[in-house]
Amino acid sequence: MGKKRCLVTGGAGFIGSHIVGLLVAQGHSVAVVDDLSSGKREYLPDEVTLYEADICYDLESIFEKEHPQIVFHHAAQVSVSVSVREPEMDAQLNILGSINLLEYCRKYNVERVVYASSGASYGEPESLPLVEEGSTYGVSPYGISKYVVERYLYYYRYQFGIDFVALRYANVYGPRQDPHGEAGVASIFCEHLLKGKEALIYGDGQQTRDFVFVEDVASANIAAMDADIDAAIFPAFNVSTQIQTNINTIFDLIAKHAGSTQKPIYADPRPGDVLHSCLSNQKIKKHLNWSPEFNADEGLRRTVEFFKDKINSEE
Numbered sequence: 304m305g306k307k308r309c310l311v312t313g314g315a316g317f318i319g320s321h322i323v324g325l326l327v328a329q330g331h332s333v334a335v336v337d338d339l340s341s342g343k344r345e346y347l348p349d350e351v352t353l354y355e356a357d358i359c360y361d362l363e364s365i366f367e368k369e370h371p372q373i374v375f376h377h378a379a380q381v382s383v384s385v386s387v388r389e390p391e392m393d394a395q396l397n398i399l400g401s402i403n404l405l406e407y408c409r410k411y412n413v414e415r416v417v418y419a420s421s422g423a424s425y426g427e428p429e430s431l432p433l434v435e436e437g438s439t440y441g442v443s444p445y446g447i448s449k450y451v452v453e454r455y456l457y458y459y460r461y462q463f464g465i466d467f468v469a470l471r472y473a474n475v476y477g478p479r480q481d482p483h484g485e486a487g488v489a490s491i492f493c494e495h496l497l498k499g500k501e502a503l504i505y506g507d508g509q510q511t512r513d514f515v516f517v518e519d520v521a522s523a524n525i526a527a528m529d530a531d532i533d534a535a536i537f538p539a540f541n542v543s544t545q546i547q548t549n550i551n552t553i554f555d556l557i558a559k560h561a562g563s564t565q566k567p568i569y570a571d572p573r574p575g576d577v578l579h580s581c582l583s584n585q586k587i588k589k590h591l592n593w594s595p596e597f598n599a600d601e602g603l604r605r606t607v608e609f610f611k612d613k614i615n616s617e618e
Contacts, residue, residue: 315342
């Protein structure tokens with residue numbers, strides 16, 4: 304694999320910064336575009352150039368200077384509930400911002416775009432595990448916007464020859480995830496249990512999700528960077544463990560690693576929450592030769608350690 308000039312949008316964020324770290328470790332040249340609305344400069348290696356910019360606006364000088372060969376596109380509005388409240392804002396950033404980025408990719412002859420899509424594109428599951436060729440009737444503006452960009456990527460490949468890979472993430476968790484606002488349940492549990500705060504489980508905790516560790520997600524992006532993919536298939540791939548883990552189990556594992564004897568508080572189920580979710584990973588195993596390396600126990604141990612260190616540094 305040759306060394307590449309890479310640009311990572313949203314590269315100072317939770318998932319993006321892990322991708323940046325892997326790229327740097329492999330010797331690639333890396334620049335980051337991030338408006339720092341949720342990302343943090345301290346998550347980036349010192350040698351990485353950070354452009355504090357919004358993908359909806361002028362990126363000409365960045366592309367002119369960096370001339371990236373590969374663009375990893377992670378900048379996005381990522382909250383489902385915000386997308387429901389403000390669908391126009393969600394579309395502005397996730398769809399129009401992506402089109403703006405793709406126009407620069409076209410102009411500067413980017414070879415491939417690796418795009419952070421979402422399992423939310425599938426909507427209500429008809430059967431599990433969800434497969435890439437299944438229904439993509441998203442039931443939130445966020446899920447819709449993520450899928451719409453996949454179709455724009457296909458257009459830019461068809462019309463201008465820009466290659467792409469769309470990665471549909473399951474429930475990603477791990478170090479650097481924001482435990483505030485609408486964040487992953489694992490990071491919320493970590494912070495609450497380590498601080499002795501009440502931890503809520505909505506419903507009976509038997510609902511399941513496909514939890515995939517952020518370092519596995521980063522490695523999937525690296526696999527997507529150079530993979531030789533059959534042009535006859537639509538290059539969208541689930542990034543998942545294909546394992547259903549219930550919320551009670553996640554709570555118990557975090558409590559174990561946090562050394563907490565605290566019990567959860569059960570609250571009414573949230574309207575609209577899917578009861579069970581699981582994404583097939585057979586297609587990505589076959590075409591990208593990627594498999595997850597971390598089980599929930601080890602991934603959550605590493606996540607708890609991160610939050611321990613974070614809380615200790617704040618005291």
